[in-house]
Amino acid sequence: YSSRATVRFEKNDFKGAFEDCSAAIKADPKHANAYNMRGLARLKQGDYSGAVDDFTEAVQIDRGLGVAYLNRADANIADGDLKGAVEDYSAFLELNPGDAQIYYRRGALKGQMRDFKGAIEDYDKSIEIQPNAGLTFYNRGVAKQDSGDVTGAIEDYTAAAALNPNWAEPYYNRGTVKYGVGDIGGAVEDFGKAINANAKFLSAYDNRAKIFYQMERYEEALADIKKMIDINPSLKKSLEPVITDIKNKLERK
Numbered sequence: 001y002s003s004r005a006t007v008r009f010e011k012n013d014f015k016g017a018f019e020d021c022s023a024a025i026k027a028d029p030k031h032a033n034a035y036n037m038r039g040l041a042r043l044k045q046g047d048y049s050g051a052v053d054d055f056t057e058a059v060q061i062d063r064g065l066g067v068a069y070l071n072r073a074d075a076n077i078a079d080g081d082l083k084g085a086v087e088d089y090s091a092f093l094e095l096n097p098g099d100a101q102i103y104y105r106r107g108a109l110k111g112q113m114r115d116f117k118g119a120i121e122d123y124d125k126s127i128e129i130q131p132n133a134g135l136t137f138y139n140r141g142v143a144k145q146d147s148g149d150v151t152g153a154i155e156d157y158t159a160a161a162a163l164n165p166n167w168a169e170p171y172y173n174r175g176t177v178k179y180g181v182g183d184i185g186g187a188v189e190d191f192g193k194a195i196n197a198n199a200k201f202l203s204a205y206d207n208r209a210k211i212f213y214q215m216e217r218y219e220e221a222l223a224d225i226k227k228m229i230d231i232n233p234s235l236k237k238s239l240e241p242v243i244t245d246i247k248n249k250l251e252r253k
Contacts, residue, residue: 005037009044017041032062039071048079059091066095070102082109100130108139116147134163138170145177153177161193168198175207184211200231213246218253222246 005020021038024031039054055072058065073088089106093099107122123140127133141156157174161167175190191208194201205224212221225243229236 005034005041009037009041012044014041014044018045030061032058032065032068035061036065036068036071039068039075043071043075043078048075051075052079052081052084064095066092069095073105077109082113085109086113098129100126100133100136103129104133104136104139107136107143111139111143111146114146116143119143120147132163134160134167134170137163138167138173141170141173145173150177150181166197168194168201168204171197172201172204172207175204179207179211184215187211202228202231205231216249218246218250222250 005017005024008014008016008020018038018041021034021041024034025038028034035054035058039051039058042048042051042054052072052075055068055075058068059072062068069088069092073085073092076082076084076088086106086109089102089109092102093106096102103122103126107119107126110116110122111119120140120143123136123143126136127140130136137156138160141153141160144150144156145153154174154177157170157177160170161174164170171190172194175187175194178184178190179187188208188211191204191211194204195208198204205228209221209224209228212218212224222243225239225246229239
């Protein structure tokens with residue numbers, strides 16, 4: 001039954017896989033892998049609470065079945081139980097303390113739960129194991145920014161950008177942090193780098209245009225606004241008053 005369930009699952013026949021796993025469990029009620037596979041079949045069919053129940057049975061039979069903790073975390077996330085998912089990742093990490101990706105995932109969940117200190121600690125551990133993961137530096141920067149650690153956020157966005165020079169978001173986020181602390185020139189430079197990495201980054205054009213406007217660099221503000229309209233023509237109507245205002249200011253200069 002178990003072998004056929006695997007074949008059916010791989011063919012996206014989740015109902016058939018569920019039935020075969022149920023038969024395998026009936027034949028052997030201590031078949032941890034059958035519970036795990038049936039949980040996956042339930043998860044694929046949207047039965048999240050049923051999936052959690054099956055993954056729980058699997059780990060009660062075999063406490064060392066790490067994949068069942070990860071699968072239960074997926075089911076808990078799908079069901080909106082982030083706390084339960086964090087606990088599942090913690091159980092998995094007790095078995096596999098060197099898994100950088102799971103520290104990262106747990107950190108991301110803690111960040112969603114606004115446990116920024118816990119998120120940063122998990123990202124620290126992930127980076128310790130895998131020091132070249134730009135996404136982890138980026139997300140640690142987000143957690144630090146959200147927790148008010150401006151210096152730490154800038155450092156992490158800088159590290160993320162160094163590891164992924166063509167990735168726009170670290171430059172953009174670093175620009176927003178710099179703007180918040182009054183480093184206007186640094187913010188303009190970073191929004192420019194974000195645009196160089198992603199020529200259709202509307203938010204970067206928008207923020208840079210606003211700064212140019214505040215600095216009375218109206219030609220540059222107007223150029224950024226026109227670029228926004230080129231990228232998304234539906235913005236034209238809402239931006240027309242801004243364009244008119246800038247043109248009036250240019251005429252008065």
